[in-house]
Amino acid sequence: MRVITGSAGGRRLLELEGLETRPTTDRVKEGVFSALQFDVEGRRVLDLFAGTGQMGIECLSRGAASAVFVDRRKDAFALIKKNLALTGLQDRARVVHGDSLAFLAGAGESFDLVFLDPPYASGLLEQALERLAAPGFDILAPYGIIVAEHPADRRLDVPAGCRLRKTYRYGKIAVTLFRREGNE
Template identity: 40%
Template structure:
């Protein structure tokens, strides 16, 4: 275990948890998460959330802490998924959290269900964002007027990842660009 994850707000506010070391694992910084959830305001409570490249689960856990009805965490690394499962159990969030150990692209080939909020934060420089945006758009994964958060490196310009995605908010910090889109619907 290296580093820590801190929940910023909600039910588990201020709680800290160890983070498993894994290649390419880059948890969303506290400041970026705080900004994101300020942007989302009332868009999380009672909603269904998909954390597609879950890693530490920071985004999905923050959503659950702030009242999301449920969250699906998709993570392809077995050790990271196991660590996330242990954390979900420790928080007693098992009834609202589902951990799926799978590659994000493969997960999007399964039977879709609509999500109100989707977090897309893949490892930078992998080219995965365009590969998951298309199936998200056409596959029934997005509820009407869903919010989609996209975090990428500055070199990965995704100003308009989807045909009907409107950029609500945008910010850069260091080498990270993060945007919140609203899907027209």
């Protein structure tokens, strides 16, 4: 697992041991960032269920203004900090140890780009999509993008106030992008 491009391009990231965390493969990550290439620079990023932090770190490497990483596992929290230090990107990052859904409930800030990659069978993806689109929370900025990784055989409902941008398939994995509508 490595950072693809940008200021930390080519750097290898540390990975979590065990099977509880399923890192996004380089092939999927390359596809996602090909689709997002003009939507990263200067943006505020939220990497929920962050695991190793690789998606948010890739954004920071590509010029994102800031990134918040959230994971409930202590070992993931520590590893994200190490990976940020390895890449020299910790100055624009904040790492939160805690429940991702609880973070959404009390975020108090908005993000332009949100990555969601919870454990597939947990039901957390649908709950996170619901909370991101909930009226009055404004976690997702107008025209903000949600990037949701999920099994290719699962179809996601479009969150309220968003539209489906596209679903990309990579074998058994799919990545769906949603864009929030503006405040017209």
